[in-house]
Amino acid sequence: MDFTRNFFLILSILLFSSKTLSQQSKPLKSTPTHxxxxxxxxDVEKSQITKDVLILIEAGKIVKVDGADTKDDYENIIDLSEYTILPGLIDCHAHLVLNSYDKSIDQWELPIANYGIMGTVNAKKTLVAGFTTVRDIWGIFYSDVALRDAIDREMIPGPRMYVSGPAITMTGGHGDWESWMAPHLQLKENPAAIADGVDEVRKQVRRHIKQGVDLIKITATGGFGTSGSIPGAATYTEEEIRAAVDEAKKQGLKVAAHAHGADGIKNAVKAGITSIEHGSLMDEEAIRLMKEQGVYLVMDLLAAHYSHIELNKDYSDRKLGESNNELYTRFLNNFQKAYNEGVKMAFGSDSGVYPHGRNAEQFNLMVQAGMTEIDAIKSATIIAAQLIGIEDKTGSIEEGKWADIVAVKGNPLEDITVLENVEFVMKEGKIYKNNIK
Incomplete structure (x- = not known):
């Protein structure tokens, strides 16, 4: 009896071991997150469309880009077989904590907390529009820093943010909104960072760095958004701008220069800034300098179209001598000149001047201004990532990069307007929008 019992016991152990070894000898199926x-x-690197692609995602990163013929090896596939995917889009000139287009309220009469509340709403609108990263350059009272950190901690949904804090501007410069106030109405703290002279500019940069900004913004000319400010007129000297660049460089930070007029653009480029924001009234010499120095140009055609064409604002105090239609045509011509000359151009729409979430409408304006569809997409992916300094992490769909992926119906290289209707949004492996049937 004991012999029989032991025989069957040993046989059972052998059979179990054989089955286990057999199972282990088979390749284990991968279990990616998505x-x-x-x-x-x-494929923004190769400037082409690749058909039938399988993307494996683990821990928020792309671990494999493969042919679709391997799909039978995986379960729970997100089926985007009827869609075109792109890297998550990047807007390099956004203002998530501002709604300057909304004239129903006086934003300067509201509590500071108002900017954070607006930012939470605008951040979600921007993300579901397909923009998984923004460079937010002008955060009132460092509200952009707080918004960035809240998004990073996943307290609220929104795009990844790289922020500048308040723009540094001279007394009476663009963004010095106290300039139109009577003396007895002066603000306790100006929404901009006022600095006059090299030493004050350095101090403001140091203050910004202390508050945790990712880059510095300085105004090199007047602007359209400040009463009495002349967009074409230079403000800071080359020496003052260079002080900001030198101080920022100590901490590895880049400097973006708000600049419409040609003289201010030249001052900023010679001083060593990384990007020119707007560039609306540049001349051929300014274009040549940007090309020679490798400076990025971020032209906000959508904000210009919204202000000059849609709203047709009165800019009679700007001493420009042109109608809004003529000015906008001039902007388009300058955009095309810079593009044709090979200036590095990054996508930036100046959101907040127009209602948030419409960012992708700028692609069509860029194409109308002479840019090819693939170059317009590159400006909002790999080139934008290079400007920010995150090209090793995002900007293209490649192994090792963040899983920032959006999907549209149709081919954006044939019809760029399909980017205005993003159906699927993934940021770092997390799905924030999925309208796929």
Missing amino acids: VILAGAMV
């Missing part, structure tokens, strides 16, 4: 099957992918 698997995306795309009908087409915009």
